Amino acid sequence: MxxxxxxxxxxxxxTSTHPLAGRTLTGADIVVQVLADEGLDVLFxxxxxxxxxxxxxxxxxxxxxxxxxGSDPMPLIVPANEQGACFMAxxxxxxxxxxxxxxxxxxxxxxxxxxxxxxxxxxxxxxxxISGQVPTGSIGTDAFQEAPISTIMGSCAKHVFLVxxxxxxxxxLRTAFHIARxxxxxxxxxxxxxxxxxxxxxxxxxxxxxxxxxxxxxRAVEAAxxxxxxxxxxxxxxxxxxxxxxYAGGGVVSAGASEALxxxxxxxxxxxxxxxxxxxxxxxxxPLALDMLGMHGAxxxxxxxxxxxxxxxxGARFDDRVVGVPAKFAPKAxxxxxxxxDPAEIGKVKGADWHHVGTLDxxxxxxxxxxxxxxxxxxxxxxxxxxxxxKTRHSMNFCRDSETIQxxxxxxAINRITDGRAIISTGxxxxxxxxxxxxxxxxxxxxxxxxxxxxxGFGLPAAIGAQFARRDRxxxxxxxxxxxxxxxxxxxxxTTYGLPVKVVVLNNSGDGMVRQWQKLFxxxxxxxxxxxxxxxxxxxxxQADGFEWAQRLVDPAAIExxxxxxxxxDGPAFLEVVIDPDAGxxxxxxxxxxxxxxxxxxxxxxxxxxxxSATEPTGMF
Amino acid sequence: xxxxxxxxxxxxAGALARVAGLFASRGYNIESLTVAATLHEDASRLTLVVFxxxxxxxxxxxxxxxxxxxxEIAELTGREHVERELLVARIxxxxxxxxxxxxxxxxxxxxxxxSHSVVEYTGRADEIDxxxxxxxxxxxxxxHARSGIAAIEQPLVAA
Numbered sequence: 001m002x003x004x005x006x007x008x009x010x011x012x013x014x015t016s017t018h019p020l021a022g023r024t025l026t027g028a029d030i031v032v033q034v035l036a037d038e039g040l041d042v043l044f045x046x047x048x049x050x051x052x053x054x055x056x057x058x059x060x061x062x063x064x065x066x067x068x069x070g071s072d073p074m075p076l077i078v079p080a081n082e083q084g085a086c087f088m089a090x091x092x093x094x095x096x097x098x099x100x101x102x103x104x105x106x107x108x109x110x111x112x113x114x115x116x117x118x119x120x121x122x123x124x125x126x127x128x129x130i131s132g133q134v135p136t137g138s139i140g141t142d143a144f145q146e147a148p149i150s151t152i153m154g155s156c157a158k159h160v161f162l163v164x165x166x167x168x169x170x171x172x173l174r175t176a177f178h179i180a181r182x183x184x185x186x187x188x189x190x191x192x193x194x195x196x197x198x199x200x201x202x203x204x205x206x207x208x209x210x211x212x213x214x215x216x217x218x219r220a221v222e223a224a225x226x227x228x229x230x231x232x233x234x235x236x237x238x239x240x241x242x243x244x245x246x247y248a249g250g251g252v253v254s255a256g257a258s259e260a261l262x263x264x265x266x267x268x269x270x271x272x273x274x275x276x277x278x279x280x281x282x283x284x285x286x287p288l289a290l291d292m293l294g295m296h297g298a299x300x301x302x303x304x305x306x307x308x309x310x311x312x313x314x315g316a317r318f319d320d321r322v323v324g325v326p327a328k329f330a331p332k333a334x335x336x337x338x339x340x341x342d343p344a345e346i347g348k349v350k351g352a353d354w355h356h357v358g359t360l361d362x363x364x365x366x367x368x369x370x371x372x373x374x375x376x377x378x379x380x381x382x383x384x385x386x387x388x389x390x391k392t393r394h395s396m397n398f399c400r401d402s403e404t405i406q407x408x409x410x411x412x413a414i415n416r417i418t419d420g421r422a423i424i425s426t427g428x429x430x431x432x433x434x435x436x437x438x439x440x441x442x443x444x445x446x447x448x449x450x451x452x453x454x455x456x457g458f459g460l461p462a463a464i465g466a467q468f469a470r471r472d473r474x475x476x477x478x479x480x481x482x483x484x485x486x487x488x489x490x491x492x493x494x495t496t497y498g499l500p501v502k503v504v505v506l507n508n509s510g511d512g513m514v515r516q517w518q519k520l521f522x523x524x525x526x527x528x529x530x531x532x533x534x535x536x537x538x539x540x541x542x543q544a545d546g547f548e549w550a551q552r553l554v555d556p557a558a559i560e561x562x563x564x565x566x567x568x569x570d571g572p573a574f575l576e577v578v579i580d581p582d583a584g585x586x587x588x589x590x591x592x593x594x595x596x597x598x599x600x601x602x603x604x605x606x607x608x609x610x611x612x613s614a615t616e617p618t619g620m621f
Numbered sequence: 622x623x624x625x626x627x628x629x630x631x632x633x634a635g636a637l638a639r640v641a642g643l644f645a646s647r648g649y650n651i652e653s654l655t656v657a658a659t660l661h662e663d664a665s666r667l668t669l670v671v672f673x674x675x676x677x678x679x680x681x682x683x684x685x686x687x688x689x690x691x692x693e694i695a696e697l698t699g700r701e702h703v704e705r706e707l708l709v710a711r712i713x714x715x716x717x718x719x720x721x722x723x724x725x726x727x728x729x730x731x732x733x734x735x736s737h738s739v740v741e742y743t744g745r746a747d748e749i750d751x752x753x754x755x756x757x758x759x760x761x762x763x764x765h766a767r768s769g770i771a772a773i774e775q776p777l778v779a780a
Binding site: 150151154155158159160161162164179184210211212213214217342343344348 | 629631633634635638639642646663680683684686687688689690691692693
């Protein structure tokens with residue numbers, strides 16, 4: 001098929017009331033005007049030949065429309081590389097719920113964006129990445145800084161547009177934002193050849209592409225309601241259950257359904273476990289909260305899933321890190337009910353006995369209202385007593401009188417001082433799991449982590465983006481020594497823009513999670529995961545990047561005072577914590593194991609005799 | 622099991638690659654694929670045949686229906702439908718035997734030079750297999766090309 005943009009039947013609003021409607025603008029000016037119309041207050045990006053016209057248009061826009069205080073209305077934040085820019089945009093999107101935007105150049109600029117685009121796809125994060133492309137006539141000639149972005153990104157993004165017809169540029173851009181934020185959100189890439197950026201075009205102010213298949217499916221999902229008969233069937237099954245459990249995923253956060261979830265859970269007294277991505281979707285300090293389940297979930301969350309007889313999955317996708325062995329997940333559940341906005345998630349891993357495809361907050365509010373109207377008042381007190389006992393008996397814990405610093409003690413200290421109200425971003429690995437386990441999250445969009453892709457290096461740029469989205473919040477990057485290395489260039493970005501981001505590096509001299517697996521499954525052969533010979537001085541590195549407050553913490557007795565001092569600093573601050581290199585993440589459900597085989601470690605009570613762990617490498621990952 | 626999937630696809634850069642990629646990433650070979658214009662200049666009809674586990678193919682179809690470029694998608698396997706494939710072949714063999722074969726199958730002669738006959742035939746995929754077998758028996762099958770399946774759903778018509 002020829003690359004032919006979709007211009008037929010453009011939806012034109014009857015009369016665009018845009019003040020610039022009918023004006024002739026360049027493609028680049030149109031890009032910037034659409035970004036302004038979308039309400040963007042910050043952009044992230046790295047320049048280069050093929051995107052220069054857009055960069056120039058941003059400069060001119062900012063010069064022509066200064067804010068009252070003289071600052072730029074649409075500052076363009078420059079990272080160390082494009083992966084950083086796109087993770088900043090993703091951090092902005094995750095913390096705010098709005099679409100994050102990154103502007104990158106062609107070729108290497110755009111290929112550096114691949115990882116964050118895939119990461120955002122896997123975690124359903126709305127992003128628009130605008131990439132410059134070589135001029136239309138040069139596409140396919142192996143031109144300087146040319147890469148086949150529509151092909152590459154086509155496999156990783158929610159959608160990608162290659163704008164070969166300049167006349168469709170404005171409609172394409174507006175449609176990109178619509179696609180990124182609607183339905184199950186995701187990243188959209190718009191690849192714009194340089195000649196299209198320079199083309200003189202008539203600005204309309206409202207054009208969008210028809211994308212009729214997408215729009216009709218979206219309308220169906222958004223209009224979907226749960227019929228009375230389906231509500232009745234749902235409550236009949238729930239009425240037969242005596243041990244119901246809500247399994248809440250990232251969909252609760254992206255749908256803005258945490259209030260609806262709170263109301264539903266409390267209306268009928270049903271406890272809630274969350275996935276890694278669902279953290280913050282349900283207040284962890286709520287009495288019904290059973291916290292995170294899964295491979296490194298709380299023992300009580302996993303035991304509750306093992307014991308329950310009814311699972312209500314909300315915007316959760318039964319990921320392998322949660323489910324382990326699908327046939328043995330929730331083994332006593334007689335009913336699995338599932339609500340998701342994505343029809344492809346229904347029954348993908350576990351068959352659903354009852355399901356609804358639609359928007360989560362609407363669906364939950366409908367069920368709550370129906371249950372109340374029909375006097376649904378079950379008595380789950382025995383079950384609630386049971387899970388309360390699980391929570392007490394199998395509570396999270398670690399060695400509290402260690403001579404080396406235990407990472408969880410540091411996290412507990414930060415949590416205490418910030419009252420569990422900070423925005424937390426993480427890298428990937430042990431520190432990520434400790435943060436997920438030991439922080440409180442009272443609200444959604446305070447927990448920013450690369451869940452599905454597991455991208456090391458996510459934490460620092462995501463924190464930067466989040467700080468731009470939420471100037472009013474303390475933003476803390478909880479990182480590992482290996483993860484932060486991956487995007488350590490962004491330390492300088494923190495100080496360049498004077499962001500009060502707090503960076504914590506839990507340094508265990510290596511890839512701790514890899515070592516943990518090597519201990520368990522590879523007889524302790526630490527192939528390429530030990531970094532104790534590395535010479536990097538993180539504190540001096542941070543100082544070199546302009547951090548005035550940069551300290552190393554080694555004494556367990558100084559945790560509280562140092563952390564307090566660190567968090568109180570008014571500006572960028574960097575804290576390296578030298579932690580016990582042998583600290584492990586527990587509980588752990590090994591890959592391919594069931595919850596019954598969960599290893600709880602030395603400090604968390606297990607309810608079964610520990611099962612001998614596999615000592616041979618397995619095919620599971 | 623054999624799955625016959627029909628899609629209406631927006632003409633856009635990479636649309637076909639995205640659909641093919643969903644099947645390829647699960648390790649399924651696409652058995653046949655036809656793409657051609659429709660009356661709408663912004664859309665193409667795509668017909669795809671793939672062999673695979675029912676549940677997995679159903680999941681891929683669900684994933685395909687999420688692609689922004691996909692306007693409509695239907696699995697025709699379990700529905701009433703008509704499907705046809707075109708065969709163009711060159712046979713080197715006794716012309717009277719070839720003519721007899723053409724008559725028996727209802728195939729057409731397009732060109733003849735000496736003992737070389739170029740013929741065309743349309744039918745279901747299994748009928749194409751049959752005529753190819755028969756051609757082997759009447760002469761040497763020098764060259765041939767199959768178009769892949771084109772199919773439309775057969776609406777249920779009240780008698």
